[in-house]
Amino acid sequence: MERVFNIFQQAGAAVRAFKLRTFFCLASIALGISSITIIVAATEGAYQRAFEIVDRFGPDSLMVLGGSETTRAVGHREKTITLEHVRAVEEAFSSAYLVVPMTSQGNIIASHRDRRLQTRVIGSTHDYSQAWTWPVIEGSDLTENDVKGLRNVALLGHEVVETLFGQESPVGKYVFVNRIPTQVVGVLASRGTSPAGHNLDNRIIMPITTVMRKIQNETRYINNFRIRFVDANRMENHEQELRSFLRQLQGTPEGAPDDFRIISPTEIIRFLVALTGSLVAFLGIVGVMSLVVAGFVLANLFLLSVKERTREIGVRRSVGAKKSDIRFQFLCEAVLITSLGGVAGFALGFAGAQLLTTMADFPMHFSWRAFAVGLGLSWTVGILFGLQPASRAANLKPIEALRA
Amino acid sequence: MPLCSLKNIRKSYSLGQEEVEILRGISLEIQEGEFVALMGPSGSGKTTLMNIIGCLDVPTTGEYIFAGQKVSGLTDDELSIFRNEHMGFVFQNFHLLPYANVLENVLLPTLYVSGKKEGAPLKRARELLKLVGLEDRERFKPSQLSGGQQQRVAIARALVNDPRLILADEPTGQLDSSTAREIMDLLQKMGHGGKTVMVITHDLATAAYAERKVHMQDGLVSG
Numbered sequence: 206m207e208r209v210f211n212i213f214q215q216a217g218a219a220v221r222a223f224k225l226r227t228f229f230c231l232a233s234i235a236l237g238i239s240s241i242t243i244i245v246a247a248t249e250g251a252y253q254r255a256f257e258i259v260d261r262f263g264p265d266s267l268m269v270l271g272g273s274e275t276t277r278a279v280g281h282r283e284k285t286i287t288l289e290h291v292r293a294v295e296e297a298f299s300s301a302y303l304v305v306p307m308t309s310q311g312n313i314i315a316s317h318r319d320r321r322l323q324t325r326v327i328g329s330t331h332d333y334s335q336a337w338t339w340p341v342i343e344g345s346d347l348t349e350n351d352v353k354g355l356r357n358v359a360l361l362g363h364e365v366v367e368t369l370f371g372q373e374s375p376v377g378k379y380v381f382v383n384r385i386p387t388q389v390v391g392v393l394a395s396r397g398t399s400p401a402g403h404n405l406d407n408r409i410i411m412p413i414t415t416v417m418r419k420i421q422n423e424t425r426y427i428n429n430f431r432i433r434f435v436d437a438n439r440m441e442n443h444e445q446e447l448r449s450f451l452r453q454l455q456g457t458p459e460g461a462p463d464d465f466r467i468i469s470p471t472e473i474i475r476f477l478v479a480l481t482g483s484l485v486a487f488l489g490i491v492g493v494m495s496l497v498v499a500g501f502v503l504a505n506l507f508l509l510s511v512k513e514r515t516r517e518i519g520v521r522r523s524v525g526a527k528k529s530d531i532r533f534q535f536l537c538e539a540v541l542i543t544s545l546g547g548v549a550g551f552a553l554g555f556a557g558a559q560l561l562t563t564m565a566d567f568p569m570h571f572s573w574r575a576f577a578v579g580l581g582l583s584w585t586v587g588i589l590f591g592l593q594p595a596s597r598a599a600n601l602k603p604i605e606a607l608r609a
Numbered sequence: 610m611p612l613c614s615l616k617n618i619r620k621s622y623s624l625g626q627e628e629v630e631i632l633r634g635i636s637l638e639i640q641e642g643e644f645v646a647l648m649g650p651s652g653s654g655k656t657t658l659m660n661i662i663g664c665l666d667v668p669t670t671g672e673y674i675f676a677g678q679k680v681s682g683l684t685d686d687e688l689s690i691f692r693n694e695h696m697g698f699v700f701q702n703f704h705l706l707p708y709a710n711v712l713e714n715v716l717l718p719t720l721y722v723s724g725k726k727e728g729a730p731l732k733r734a735r736e737l738l739k740l741v742g743l744e745d746r747e748r749f750k751p752s753q754l755s756g757g758q759q760q761r762v763a764i765a766r767a768l769v770n771d772p773r774l775i776l777a778d779e780p781t782g783q784l785d786s787s788t789a790r791e792i793m794d795l796l797q798k799m800g801h802g803g804k805t806v807m808v809i810t811h812d813l814a815t816a817a818y819a820e821r822k823v824h825m826q827d828g829l830v831s832g
């Protein structure tokens with residue numbers, strides 16, 4: 206044990222003594238490890254972000270959008286879902302505790318005194334806050350009577366409040382929505398941007414009846430509805446049941462595509478992971494390649510070093526070092542350098558990730574796992590590429606090494 | 610019982626097709642405590658013989674017994690342990706580690722001691738540095754020392770594990786005559802302290818320190 210420690214110390218001394226070798230090996234390892242670190246952090250960040258979003262979306266939720274996914278592009282989907290469909294679903298699915306219809310209309314001008322804002326109006330029932338687990342921070346949610354009575358009342362998103370009211374409290378005051386005077390009843394908590402880049406805080410929520418009749422001039426069709434189930438563990442079954450129920454309801458013939466689209470938590474995760482996937486793949490290739498390059502740099506510099514230190518090896522052998530002692534020393538030197546490279550790479554990756562996050566709002570999450578993966582890989586490179594030079598050093602004949 | 614007993618030692622190298630015999634049947638005994646000078650013309654096989662005696666190399670054929678133990682047939686690891694415990698080498702060009710300081714160089718053999726360590730190596734290293742007159746140079750790098758001082762460090766290193774045999778291959782070859790005398794005085798002091806010393810030299814003044822001279826010629830011991 207003491208011998209192991211002694212040799213390790215000798216390796217440390219050599220790492221300090223041969224600075225140029227240490228520097229080049231360390232730098233090349235650090236580059237590779239930094240991209241690996243970013244990959245791990247990005248992957249973890251993506252998953253974390255995905256689960257956060259699913260948490261907001263509701264792991265027990267499905268959302269049904271009108272229009273076929275395959276035949277119509279986003280934004281041009283026709284409305285194919287009616288309030289009757291929603292009512293039928295509500296009656297048929299006792300497994301659901303909440304069914305909320307929704308409609309929405311973009312490019313709406315909202316104004317208060319001399320302040321104006323282009324925004325989106327969402328038509329919802331009284332359960333909006335609950336359906337989206339989106340707290341009302343001031344005032345109150347829409348009521349059943351608001352919906353029944355087609356009242357001109359609204360919940361405002363955070364940005365709408367800031368633009369139209371500044372620091373003032375908007376509750377009880379009036380805004381013009383599409384020239385309709387509307388009383389503000391509540392304010393929603395700030396929610397930032399959606400993963401697709403939509404600003405979630407620039408929106409106005411009004412009773413669905415009011416929006417359909419007075420803004421959209423629509424009697425039947427809505428944009429989508431949201432359904433939440435009691436048992437979140439059976440979401441796949443629920444999705445199947447809902448799909449066949451809606452197909453029957455809309456009279457879609459066997460084999461024809463759905464004329465609606467169901468968005469589920471798993472689908473959201475899939476989308477988000479795919480979004481991160483391209484960056485991960487790119488950095489993955491870069492990272493692995495630079496690690497392999499770093500490995501070859503290390504192997505070559507170590508072979509040179511063994512040549513340069515042939516006498517040292519001879520001297521060590523003459524005073525009693527075994528082959529295994531020499532091999533162990535050079536391996537220790539390699540692993541010591543790559544470990545330092547790993548730590549430097551982690552720091553570099555951390556800085557790089559900070560840059561990516563500020564520049565592109567990329568989700569990053571650093572945990573011990575990113576560090577462990579980096580360190581593990583740097584050890585692997587050190588052992589893998591250090592082994593050959595170390596064995597060459599160990600197998601030198603003492604007398605020949607001394608004569609060098 | 611002699612410390613070293615060599616019987617009909619042969620060593621040959623194959624150079625391409627040709628087999629060149631460097632040592633051609635050497636039989637030699639060295640007694641414990643002897644101070645031996647190994648002399649002979651260049652290329653006669655002195656270094657080759659010393660390497661075999663020091664267990665740095667193995668003979669092609671022949672029997673070598675050190676302190677009653679048969680050396681021929683030991684594995685590479687066993688030879689390493691043998692060198693570590695029993696042999697102290699002093700080389701013509703010192704062979705100190707350039708990046709280690711004086712004290713670290715002296716301590717080098719103690720790092721490879723197998724099993725339990727006897728005594729405190731650091732204390733012993735400092736004693737030896739005092740003995741060779743370099744106690745105030747502990748932290749110096751070899752490059753900061755003169756040739757004579759470097760050779761003293763090498764002698765301290767050779768002694769640190771308390772070996773039975775000191776093997777010096779032209780230890781004064783790189784030194785001027787007065788420094789050479791100092792080094793030889795030091796080795797002689799070791800000899801008087803009970804160590805067995807073997808010195809290869811071309812220099813008669815150096816050889817004069819020896820109690821016994823062994824002459825080599827064409828791979829054979831003469832006289």
Ligand SMILES: Nc1ncnc2c1ncn2[C@@H]1O[C@H](COP(=O)(O)OP(=O)(O)OP(=O)(O)O)[C@@H](O)[C@H]1O
Pocket residue numbers: 622624631649650651652653654655656657658
């Ligand atoms: N590995 C080897 N392969 C081939 N020949 C060798 C090898 N090692 C030594 N020799 C040859 O063996 C002969 C004896 O070498 P050795 O070094 O023992 O001589 P020496 O008596 O120490 O000479 P010097 O006084 O010059 O040091 C030389 O001719 C040398 O060329």
Ligand SMILES: [Mg+2]
Pocket residue numbers: 655656657778
């Ligand atoms: Mg020689």
